[in-house]
Amino acid sequence: MSDYLKQYASMQKLFYDEPSQTVEDLVGNYDYHENFPYETHLLHRYGDIRKPVLADPARARGFEIGCGEGRMIRRMARLLRQVDGADISEKMVRAARSRTPGSEIFLSGGTDCGGAPSSSYDFAYCAISLQHICVHDTRAAILDDVVRILRPDGCATLQFFFSRYYPYCRTAAPPANESFLLDVHHLDRLHARWFENRWDAAGTNSVCDVAFGTQDIPEVVGDVGRWFGEVELWFHDISIGRPDSRGNGRPRILPEVHPNCHGWEDAWFTHMAFFHLREPRK
Numbered sequence: 001m002s003d004y005l006k007q008y009a010s011m012q013k014l015f016y017d018e019p020s021q022t023v024e025d026l027v028g029n030y031d032y033h034e035n036f037p038y039e040t041h042l043l044h045r046y047g048d049i050r051k052p053v054l055a056d057p058a059r060a061r062g063f064e065i066g067c068g069e070g071r072m073i074r075r076m077a078r079l080l081r082q083v084d085g086a087d088i089s090e091k092m093v094r095a096a097r098s099r100t101p102g103s104e105i106f107l108s109g110g111t112d113c114g115g116a117p118s119s120s121y122d123f124a125y126c127a128i129s130l131q132h133i134c135v136h137d138t139r140a141a142i143l144d145d146v147v148r149i150l151r152p153d154g155c156a157t158l159q160f161f162f163s164r165y166y167p168y169c170r171t172a173a174p175p176a177n178e179s180f181l182l183d184v185h186h187l188d189r190l191h192a193r194w195f196e197n198r199w200d201a202a203g204t205n206s207v208c209d210v211a212f213g214t215q216d217i218p219e220v221v222g223d224v225g226r227w228f229g230e231v232e233l234w235f236h237d238i239s240i241g242r243p244d245s246r247g248n249g250r251p252r253i254l255p256e257v258h259p260n261c262h263g264w265e266d267a268w269f270t271h272m273a274f275f276h277l278r279e280p281r282k
Contacts, residue, residue: 001111001141004199008135009088009110015204016089023069023095028205030071033128035257039075042125042157045276046234053123053155053276060122063149065113065142065158066129070096073103080123086114111141116149119282124149124156131160134192134208135199143227147280156228156277161269162235166213167193170266191268194220211268229279238262239270 001009016026024030037047045051054060060080067073067085069092077083077100086106087093096105106114124146133139146156163169168185175182192198194212201208212220217233225231240260241253254261263269 001109002137004197005111005135005138005141008138008199008201011201012088012110012133012204013090015207016087017091019091023092026089026092026205027068027071027128029262032257032262033071036259038072038127038159039079041236041272041274042076042127042159043079045232047236047274053157061120062123062125063113063116063121063146064129065124065126065146066108066132067096067105068092068129070100070103070105072125072127073100073105076125077102084116084121086112086116111138112145113142113149116145118148119151121149122151122154124154125158127159130158131211132204132206132209134201134204134210135197136192136195136210137197137199139210143224147227147282150280152280152282154280156275156280158224158275158277160273160275161209161211161271162213162273163211163268163270164214165270166211166216166268168213169268188268194223209268212273224275224277227281228277229281230277232276233273234276235271235273236260237271239265239267242267 041047043053045053057079058081062076062080062083064073064085067087073083073085084104086108088108088110093105093107106116108114130139165185167188169188171184171186191208192210194216198208221231221233237260242261242263242265243252244250244265
């Protein structure tokens with residue numbers, strides 16, 4: 001691992017191993033994510049239950065990239081035969097091993113899947129983990145290892161943040177009169193674009209994340225295609241009814257745990273993006 005990737009991994013470990021924070025606090029927005037239908041979106045193309053990504057989930061062995069304290073492992077284990085995972089945080093790994101006793105939980109070095117066995121998994125996935133990694137080279141190394149642990153006929157679903165406007169973020173809720181709707185955006189400099197390497201980021205988990213926009217889609221799909229022969233991409237809108245956090249703007253319209261209402265109007269994301277991936281390039 002290069003020195004700059006080591007520096008970034010060291011920051012991540014310190015962030016997630018912070019002793020004063022509970023694992024739930026470190027995960028963040030726990031109630032929202034518990035209410036989001038990740039199983040449906042991870043295991044079905046376009047979130048359509050008529051289009052499963054696995055022929056027989058009950059016989060499949062799954063692996064979670066960046067499993068945290070095991071929240072999604074517990075949920076996915078109800079549907080798959082076996083679910084293992086890896087995380088960079090020793091604190092999270094200890095919690096996951098305690099809370100998911102039927103799973104193998106591996107400690108990651110930050111660019112890998114830990115000691116997970118090669119060519120052993122039918123399905124790999126991530127939910128609210130890779131989106132927090134603002135270093136493209138780190139994500140690339142992780143995908144190298146995901147391909148290693150997948151069976152030749154295995155598949156994966158990866159979740160990221162997307163905004164139709166990125167790298168621009170809404171500056172405030174758009175003012176309107178009977179004739180015009182004016183929407184003002186500013187260039188986001190806090191988070192990373194897809195191919196950036198922000199190895200010197202001061203934090204993670206929404207301190208410095210990665211996102212991509214509409215104009216980035218062809219290049220992003222092409223990039224992910226370096227690891228998988230088949231790439232499908234779709235989006236779930238999480239920007240509906242969000243509050244305007246600036247001044248005395250619009251209040252929240254939908255409940256905080258509503259699957260379509262996450263964050264705030266000037267956030268760097270408007271959608272969750274789901275990549276359905278097949279044909280790992282072994």
